[in-house]
Amino acid sequence: MELWKAMERDHAEQLVLCQDQFSGLKAVIAIHSTRLGPALGGCRMWDYGSEEEAIRDALRLARGMSYKCAAAGLAYGGGKAVIMGRPDSTQREAIFRSLGRFIHTLQGRYITGIDLGTTVNDMDAVRQETGYVTDTTGSLCATGDFTAQMTAYGVFLGIVESLKQVYGSPIMKNLTVAVQGLGKVGTFLCRYLHDAAARLIVTDVDDQRVRSAVQQFGATAVQPDLIYACSCDIFAPCALGGILNDTTIGQLQCSIVAGAANNQLAEEKHGLMLYDAGILYAPDYVINAGGIIVTAAELSDCDRAEAKRQVECIAATVSTVYQASKLEGIAASTAADRLAEKQLSRPQP
Known part of the structure; x- marks a missing residue:
């Protein structure tokens, strides 16, 4: 290499x-x-x-x-x-x-x-060897599942902004969301969506997680390889990266892709493919930044309430990305990259 x-x-x-x-x-x-x-x-x-x-x-x-840090303004x-x-x-x-x-x-x-x-x-x-570490016993990020919960909360807020963009309304009642991956973040996201009266389709490689989601949220379960072709309003990838690719994008039957997984686009070109297909893509590192925002809050000695307030800023960032995408006629993924790169290239004091 x-x-x-x-x-x-x-x-x-x-x-x-x-x-x-x-x-x-x-x-x-x-x-x-x-x-x-x-x-x-x-x-x-x-x-x-x-x-x-x-x-x-x-x-x-x-x-x-x-x-992720640059787009979140950290x-x-x-x-x-x-x-x-x-x-x-x-x-x-x-x-x-x-x-x-x-x-x-x-x-x-x-x-x-x-x-x-x-x-x-x-x-x-x-x-024990360095102070340059977070998520230790008793810290904000290590208390309960706060980091996972706030990551899911940020994704939920990003989905709400996406609904405004596509449907002109944040109301989620009777809309269908297909959630891929039911780890901690995916399960918390299901809870937020269920509380907002969305209908859920779920999948995971762990059958017990699937059964739990069906029981808790009244979700419909499908096999992992069938989730892409499900007819839904929103596809929420919350598992592995690279799942938006030449094969899967053609199967999608949704208006919005917005989920918690990192590196969802297999290649940069796949953001443009979604745009050309008329599918609104919420850039992953923008809407899943809740976890790193909480980490930054911990390093600043913030409490849970302040950390949550900072996570809520994700909604405004998503809106900014969509506005730039619409104004410039570019994919949302490209607009997000330009936002982050502008921050990363700004002159330093």
Whole structure:
């Protein structure tokens, strides 16, 4: 893998390869941008197929965090840590303490937190070696499921703005939403939608989650590969990334795509494909920014009420993106990128 070319492609500032033979740590820390402030982004633990796959994932995710922070108006940049493999419980604390030592050498350029495969206990271990960490025991983000709830809340507000754009009304009663993915965020989103009297179609690879959603929300269940072709008003992807692609976009029977998943567009061109198909796309990193907004609020010692108020600003950002899309005749995904890139390129004091 040509590391310099990979960094240039994603416009990354820094790439740190971390190895500790005593703990067994093998990790990558990618910092995309610190122009607006320290890079924020969680630590992901995954069974990557290769070192190249781990590096590409870290760079891609770090870039996404920069755009997410910039579009949300936060004084932070984007970064990501990924750990290769899934250690057993006897290794885990040592591995995360080792990661904490590597993070500390960056002197505040990168602040980590929970992501896929990591927990509050892992962040507690990182905390033993550095203060550049969030989501530790007793923190705002680690209390209950507040981060997941606020992420879903921001997505719900983005859906409401999308309804105004397409239907001229925020009323959700009797509209149908197809929710793909019933993890914590997807389930919280279902609750918000159900309370707003929407009809739900749901799917997940976990049958128990599906049964629970059917029972709680009166949802209709479908198999995972059938969700794209469901006739609905809104398709809400809340699971894996890259699901809006050459194959799936042609199957969609909706007016709006708005969900919590990261990196929903397989390629940049797919935002234009949705636009050309007359489907309004709520850019993922704009409407799913509730989690990172809460993290930034935690770092500023805000309480839950203030954090929620800041998440509510997502509605105005979504509206701004749609206005730019309409005014300039460009896809909403392009309008969002331009908004984020304008923030990232502004002169620094």
